[in-house]
Amino acid sequence: MQAYLSPDDCNLEEFTQQVTRSLTPQEVPQAHDIQNNIPIYDVTQLDLTGDTRALKAEWAHVFLKSSGVLLLKNAFQDTGCIDAASVIYERIIADEKAAQGAKADHFAASGANDRIWNSAQKLCHYDPKVFAQYFGNLAIDAACEAWLGPNYQMTAQVNLVRPSGAAQSPHRDYHLGFQPREVAARYPAHVHDLSPVLTLQGAVAHVDMPIESGPTKLLPFSQLYRHGYLAFTMPEFRDFFEENFVQVPLKKGDVLFFNPALYHAGGANVSADIQRMANLLQVSSAYGRSLENLDRQSMTLQLYEVLARGDHGLSEPQVDAAISACAEGYSFPTNLDTDPPIGGLAPETPAALCRRALANQMAVQDFNAALTALYRRKQA
Known part of the structure; x- marks a missing residue:
């Protein structure tokens, strides 16, 4: 058994054999189309309110053992909230530029590209109803x-990649994808296997993205290469990527998801007038460390005020999804002296408190006090 992986063992021929295959309809029976080895699911044709375990199992198989990427068409069937968020993001970009100047974009040169770090928290603070x-x-x-x-x-x-915005270099993502090769090589081989299952990459299209606007360049099946975190910076692997990547056009409201170990890169925007805006989702397991620190306490309070009013137009499952994207849903780490598990193995989470408060029609002031007390109990 190989305990450690070495850059000396990176083999382009082996990599080529793993990625040179075709996705078959039998592998993705619930997909509505396959383009360039990417299964495409039309969300308008899916039932996401009932038992979704078979669908989730298919998607997990795609991420883990198949092409590594899938496209959800019409994920936002009403794109009004995307338009509202885009207006807010444009304002944030302008405000941050005025205060701080242009921001560097990792993996690509700054200039035509604009970034908003921590866009989830900033959107929630700016307009929790839109969030x-x-x-x-x-x-x-x-x-x-x-x-x-x-x-x-x-x-x-x-x-936000404006016309003439440069492309990214091909890469893998967080965790090990953000480490220098010599650091990644110090981690045991099993950690290279573990890293991809700790995060999920997503991209919400805020505008229509034809190919000339530079939607994400992807290399299906490349997440399967075990030495991939050590190989992606090697010239021969980057050359192979540039010769073999695929792209799919996106419409506003589509969402692309892929395994973070998939070789990918933002494309160059060679269009004349398309302002290519995507909200890049970096979603972490409850058992891992997320990329950014968010003030989830203040976010949860602001979200609760909106949900408690009941004028948001969301169904109960949609409310639950909004809470999942905002509030901390895991009990640990905590201070077990002051926050011991009572009646179970783990203390109540802020997300569970939020759901319980909504069910009991708890007043906003009382929820704020309860949430503040919960976070205080967690402090060392």
């Missing part, structure tokens, strides 16, 4: 649970 309608999305919730299970941690970063 609720945006993240109260059953398709996004189902994809996150398919790969990460419940209590996932939602983070997001807006990427």
Whole structure:
């Protein structure tokens, strides 16, 4: 058994054999189309309100053992919340530029590209009702649970690539994908296997993205290569990617999800006038460390105020999805001296408190006090 992986063992021929295959309809029986080895699911044709375990199992198989990427068409059937969020994000970009100047975009040169780090928290603070309608999305919730299970941690970063915006270099993502090769090589081989199941990558299309606008370049099946975290910076692997990547056009309201170990890169925007805006979802397992720190306490209070009013237009499952994207859903870490498990193995979570408060029609002031007390008990 190989305990450690070495850059010396990276083999382009072996990599080529793993990625040179075709996705068959039999592997994705619930998909409505396959383009460039990417299964496409039309959310308008899916029942996401009933038992979704078979669908989630299919998506998990795609991420783990198949093409590694899937496209959810019409994930936002009403794109009004996307338009509202886009207006807010444009304002945030302008405000942050005025205060801080242009921001660097990791993996690509700054300039035509604009970033909003921690766009989830900023959207919630700016307009919690838009946040609720945006993240109260059953398709996004189902994809996150398919790969990460419940209590996932939602983070997001807006990427706006204007005409002439440069492409990214091909890469893998967080965790090991953000480590230098020599550091990644110090982790045991089984950690290379573990890293991809700790996060899920997503991209919400805020505008129509034809190929010339540079939608994400993808190499299906590349997440299967075990040495991939050590190989993606090697010139021969990058050359192979550039010669073999695929892209699919996106419509506003589509959402692309993929295994973080999939070789991918944002494309160059060679269009004349398309402002390519995507909200990049970096979703973490409850058992891992998320990429960004979010003030989930203040976010949860603001979201509760909106949900308690009842004027959000969301169904009960959509409310549950919005809470999942906002509130902390895992009990740990905590201070077991002051926050001991009572009547079970784990203390109540902020997400569970939020759901209980809504069910009991708890007043906002009382919820704020209860949430504050819960977070205080967790402190060392």
